[in-house]
Amino acid sequence: MEQHLTEIIIFTALFLLVSGMGFVAARWRRPTDLASLDEWGLGGRNFGSWITWFLVGGDLYTAYTFVAVPALLWSAGAMGFFAVPYTIVIYPMVFLVLIRLWSVSHIHGFVTPADFVRARFGSPTLALLVAITGIVATMPYIALQLVGIEAVLKSMGVTGTGMAGHLPIIIAFAILAAYTYQSGLRAPALIAFVKDTLIYIVILAAIIIIPAKLGGWDVIFDKAQEKFAASPAPGDGILLNANNQLQYITLAFGSALALFLYPHSITGVLASRNRDVIKRNMSALPAYSLLLGLIALLGYMAIAAGTTPIGKDNNTIVPRLFDQMFPDWFTGVAYAAVGIGALVPAAIMSIAAANLFTRNIYKEYINRNANDADEARVSKITSLLVKVGAVACILFLDTGFSIDLQLIGGVIILQTLPAVALGLYTRWFHRGGLIAGWIAGMTAGMVLLYNIGNPVTGKLHFAGSAFPLEKLGLDTKMTIYAGILALAVNLAVAALGTVIARAMKMADGDDATHPDHYLADEGDPRIKDLDLTPGSPKTH
Amino acid sequence: MTIPNGDRSDRSPWNWLLLVPIVLPLLPFLFNSDEPRLFGFPMFYWLQLVFIAVGVTCTTIVYQMTKRRR
Numbered sequence: 001m002e003q004h005l006t007e008i009i010i011f012t013a014l015f016l017l018v019s020g021m022g023f024v025a026a027r028w029r030r031p032t033d034l035a036s037l038d039e040w041g042l043g044g045r046n047f048g049s050w051i052t053w054f055l056v057g058g059d060l061y062t063a064y065t066f067v068a069v070p071a072l073l074w075s076a077g078a079m080g081f082f083a084v085p086y087t088i089v090i091y092p093m094v095f096l097v098l099i100r101l102w103s104v105s106h107i108h109g110f111v112t113p114a115d116f117v118r119a120r121f122g123s124p125t126l127a128l129l130v131a132i133t134g135i136v137a138t139m140p141y142i143a144l145q146l147v148g149i150e151a152v153l154k155s156m157g158v159t160g161t162g163m164a165g166h167l168p169i170i171i172a173f174a175i176l177a178a179y180t181y182q183s184g185l186r187a188p189a190l191i192a193f194v195k196d197t198l199i200y201i202v203i204l205a206a207i208i209i210i211p212a213k214l215g216g217w218d219v220i221f222d223k224a225q226e227k228f229a230a231s232p233a234p235g236d237g238i239l240l241n242a243n244n245q246l247q248y249i250t251l252a253f254g255s256a257l258a259l260f261l262y263p264h265s266i267t268g269v270l271a272s273r274n275r276d277v278i279k280r281n282m283s284a285l286p287a288y289s290l291l292l293g294l295i296a297l298l299g300y301m302a303i304a305a306g307t308t309p310i311g312k313d314n315n316t317i318v319p320r321l322f323d324q325m326f327p328d329w330f331t332g333v334a335y336a337a338v339g340i341g342a343l344v345p346a347a348i349m350s351i352a353a354a355n356l357f358t359r360n361i362y363k364e365y366i367n368r369n370a371n372d373a374d375e376a377r378v379s380k381i382t383s384l385l386v387k388v389g390a391v392a393c394i395l396f397l398d399t400g401f402s403i404d405l406q407l408i409g410g411v412i413i414l415q416t417l418p419a420v421a422l423g424l425y426t427r428w429f430h431r432g433g434l435i436a437g438w439i440a441g442m443t444a445g446m447v448l449l450y451n452i453g454n455p456v457t458g459k460l461h462f463a464g465s466a467f468p469l470e471k472l473g474l475d476t477k478m479t480i481y482a483g484i485l486a487l488a489v490n491l492a493v494a495a496l497g498t499v500i501a502r503a504m505k506m507a508d509g510d511d512a513t514h515p516d517h518y519l520a521d522e523g524d525p526r527i528k529d530l531d532l533t534p535g536s537p538k539t540h
Numbered sequence: 541m542t543i544p545n546g547d548r549s550d551r552s553p554w555n556w557l558l559l560v561p562i563v564l565p566l567l568p569f570l571f572n573s574d575e576p577r578l579f580g581f582p583m584f585y586w587l588q589l590v591f592i593a594v595g596v597t598c599t600t601i602v603y604q605m606t607k608r609r610r
Contacts, residue, residue, distance in 0.1 A: 084588045085565035088595045092558040095599055096550055217580030239584050240572050249566045276607075283599040286592050293589050519548040521608075 004156040007323075010332025011156065011339060014198070015172070018191045018340050022179030022347075025186040036372035037111050040184035041355045041379055042271045045106075049280045051189055055348075056268040056281060057288045058192035060259065061087075062141075063148035063342035066199070066295050071314040073299030077228050077236040079244055081296055085252040086259075087289035091282040094260045098282075099275045100424045101266070103520040104513055108527050112352070113266050113420045114360040120423050122509020123431040124364050129438050130416045131360035134263040137413040138353045140405030141262070142386065143393035145342040145349075146173070147315060150394070152335045154310050155319035166395055172339070173346075177387045180347045181380050185271055188347040195344050198337035200291065202322075206301075206334075207294050210325050214304045220297075223304040233456055238300075243477040247466045250481035258414045258483065261421065263352035264345065274522035346390070354382035404462045408449060411465070411483040415441035418494045424518065431509050433497030441490025448482040554605040561595035 029046070031039045038045055047055060065083070072080030101116065110116050113134065118127035146169055158168055179187045211217050221238060228236040235244050259265055272278055295318075302321045310316040322334045358379040363370045370378070393405075419434045451471060454463035466479035501508070564570065571587040578586040 078584060081585070081588065085591070088565045088588075088591050089562045092561045092595060092599055095558055095602065096555060099550065218577070219580075221580065221582055221585075238582060239574060240568055245568045245572065249568060253566060279599075279603045283596050283603060286596050289592050289595075290589065293585075293592070297585070516548075519550060 004158075004323075004328075006328035007156050007332040007335055008158065010329055011152070011336045014194075014333070014336035015339060018194050018343065019175045019179060021190050021194065022176070022187040022343075023182060025179070025190040026183040028183075028186050028190055034184065035376045037355060037358065037375050037379060038109070038372075040376045041111055041351055042267065043185035043189055045271060046273050047189065047271050047277070048273055049277050049284070052268065052272045052277050052281050053284050054192040054196050055185075055189045055271065055344075056265070057285055058188065058195050058341070058344035059264055059268045059348045060285075060345075061288045061292055062145060062345040063338050064144040065292065066338060066341060067148050067151050067315045067318050068144075069292065069296045070299035070302070071309075071317050073296050074302050074317050075236075075299075075314055076233075077224065077238050078240050079235065079248060080299065081293070082248050082252045082255070083296060084289060084293045085249070086255045087292060088286065089253060090256040090259055091285060093256055095279065095282045097421060097424055098260065098269050098278050100518040102269060102272065102275060102278055104424070104517045105270050106522075106526065107517045107520050107524065108513070111270065112263060112356045112359050113261070113416065114356060117416075117419045117423060118360070118364075119512040120427065121419065121429075121431040121434065122511065123435075126419060126431050126435055126438075127360050128364065129435065130419055131356040133412055133416050133438075134356050135353045137409035138263055138349050139386065139389055140393065140409050141264075142346050142349045142353075142390035144406050145346040146390060146394045148342040149339050151313065151315040152319050152338050154313065155316055155323055156335065169394065170391060172343075173387055173391050176343050176347060177350075177384050180350060180383055180387075184380075185267065185348065185351055188344045188351075189271075191340065191347075192344045195337065195340045198333060199341060202330075202334040202337045203291055203294055205326075205330065206298060206322070210298075210301045210305070210321070213325060214301060220300050220304040224300040227303050244466070244479060246469075247479040247481060250484045251465065254414065254481040254483040254487070255410060257417060257421075257487070258410050261413045261416050263356055264349040267348055267352040267355070346387070350383045350386040350390075351379070353386045354379040357382045407462065407465055408445075411445040411449060411486055412442060414483045414487045415445065415490050417487060418491055427511055428498065429494055430498040430501040430506065432501040432506055433494045433499075436497035437490040437492075437494025440493035441486045444489040445482060445486035448485055452482065548608070550606075552602075552606045554602050557598045557602050561591065561598050564594060565591050 026034065029044060031044055034040050069080055069083045101113075104110070104116060108115070108119055110119070112131065114127040114131040117130045118124055149169055149172060153168055211220060214220055225238050228238060235241065240248055260269070269278060272281070298318050298321060302317045305321060305324060307317055307321045307324055309320065319335060319338070322331045326334060358370075358375050362378050363375065367374065415438050418429060418437055422429065448467050449465070450461050452462065452464050452467055453460045457463065465482050467482040467485060469476050469478050469480055565588060571584050573584060574582040576583055581589075
C-alpha cells in the first residue's frame with residue numbers, strides 16, 4: 001500500500017472535491033423548490049446542449065465500460081471491439097425516436113418510460129411490467145459501477161479481507177447516496193463535467209505516451225496477434241473469424257437497441273430542454289465513442305507491455321497498465337477518473353430506478369393521491385435503498401454474479417422494446433398481446449442464457465451472451481446474441497396475441513396521447529397546465 | 541387537445557441518410573481485414589473508427605436540413 005501513497009492521496013483529494021460539488025449542486029441553477037420529480041429527478045427538465053452532452057455521455061459510457069471493454073480485448077481480441085459499432089449505430093437509430101419520446105413526455109409530464117406505456121396503452125399492468133423490468137435491469141448495472149471502483153482500489157493495494165476490505169467502497173457509496181439524496185439529478189450533471197474532463201485528459205495522454213514507450217502501434221497490434229495465435233482458445237484474434245461475425249454484429253445491434261430502453265438513459269434525455277438539444281447531442285455524443293474505441297485498445301497495449309491482472313480479475317488490467325506506464329501522480333489522476341466515472345452513472349441509475357418505483361408502483365398501487373412533494377420524498381428514499389441494494393450485491397454476492405446479472409439485464413430490458421419504442425410509432429399492438437409478448441420474450445431469454453456455457457472456463461450456464469446456433473439444430477458453429485432471439489420471440493407473440501385479442505374483441509385500453517403530442521416542442525402547453533383552465537376535459 | 545402549428549411533421553427525405561451509419565458498421569466484410577494498415581492500425585480498427593465520423597456527418601446533415609424555422 002505504501003508504494004501507492006501518492007496515487008491514494010490524489011485519488012482521495014479528487015474524490016472529495018467532486019463529493020463537495022455533489023452537495024453544492026442542489027444550489028446550481030437554483031429552482032424555487034426541489035420538492036417534485038421534475039426538479040429532483042429531472043434537474044428541472046431544462047438542461048441545454050452542453051450539460052446534456054456531459055450528463056448523457058457520463059451516463060452511457062460508464063466506468064465499468066472503460067475497465068471491462070479493454071479487459072475483453074486483452075482476453076478475447078477483436079470481439080471486444082463490438083463496443084465501437086454498438087456506439088456508432090445507436091445515435092442515427094434513435095435520432096427520430098427520442099425526439100418523439102421527449103415531445104410526448106413534455107406534453108404529459110412523463111418521468112419514466114413506464115409512464116408513457118401507461119398512457120399510451122391504458123394498461124397499468126403493462127406499465128408495471130415495464131417498470132419492474134427497468135428496475136431489475138438497472139440494479140446489477142449499479143453494482144457493476146462498484147466493480148469499476150473496486151478494480152481501482154485493488155490496484156492501489158487498498159484491499160483487505162471480509163467487511164473491512166469493503167469499507168472504502170461502502171464509504172464512497174454512502175457519500176454518493178447522501179448527495180444524490182440532497183441534490184437529485186443536478187449532482188451527477190455537475191460532477192459529469194469533472195469526470196469527463198479527467199477521462200479525456202487521461203486517455204489522450206495514454207494514447208500518446210504508451211504507444212511511444214512500446215515502440216508504436218504496429219508493434220502493439222503484432223504482439224497482440226502473437227498472443228492470440230499462441231492461445232488454445234478458438235475464438236480469439238485481432239480479427240473476427242467466420243464463426244463470431246454474426247455474434248459481433250448482433251451483439252452490437254442488440255446492445256444499441258437496448259441502450260435507450262434503460263431507464264437511466266431516458267432520464268438523461270427527458271432532462272433536456274428541447275428537441276434541438278437532443279438532435280445536436282446525437283451528433284456530439286459519438287465523441288465518446290471515439291474515446292471508447294481508443295480506450296478499448298488499452299487492452300492490446302497491456303498485452304504488448306506484458307501487464308498481468310491481479311489474481312484472476314481481468315478488470316484490473318487497465319489500472320495495472322496505468323500504474324506501469326505513468327508517473328505515480330498521473331496514475332492517481334487516472335484512477336480518480338475511473339472512480340468518479342463510476343459515481344455519475346451510479347447516481348443517475350439510482351434516480352431512474354427510484355422514479356420508476358415512485359411513479360409506477362407507489363403512485364399507482366400504494367398512494368394514488370400522492371402529490372409532487374410526496375413523489376419527490378418517496379423517490380429520494382428509494383434512491384437510498386437502491387444503493388444499499390447495489391452495495392449488498394457486491395458484499396454478499398460473487399462479483400461474477402453481478403456480471404451475469406448485468407448480462408441478463410441487457411436481454412430483459414430489450415423485452416420492453418415493443419411497448420416503449422414501437423409504441424412511440426404505432427398503437428397497433430393490443431395491450432394483451434404486448435403482455436403475452438413480454439412473458440414469452442423473458443422466458444425465451446432466460447432459457448437461452450441458461451443454455452450458454454463456456455468450455456474454456458468450465459462454466460455450464462449464463463457464461464455469456466453468444467448463443468450457439470447448433471443448439472437450435474442448425475449445422476453451423478456460428479453464434480448469435482441471445483437478446484436478439486428473445487426479442488424476435490417477443491415480437492412474434494405480441495403480434496399473434498394482438499391478432500387473437502382483436503378477433504376475440506377483448507377490451508383494449510384507451511390512448512391518452514394524440515398524434516400531435518409526438519411533435520411538440522419547448523413552449524407548447526402541457527396537459528397539466530391545461531387542466532388548470534376551467535372547462536377543459538381531464539385527459540388522465 | 542391539439543397544439544398550435546398542427547401541420548408539423550418529422551418526415552423528410554433527408555432522414556434516409558441516417559440509414560448509412562446504421563448499416564455500414566454491421567457489414568464485417570467491409571472491415572474485417574488486417575491490410576491495409578494506417579498508422580500501424582489494422583483496417584479492422586481504423587475503418588470502424590472512421591465510421592464514427594460517417595455517423596457524425598450524417599446526423600449533423602439531417603439535423604441541419606430538417607431544422608424547423610422559427
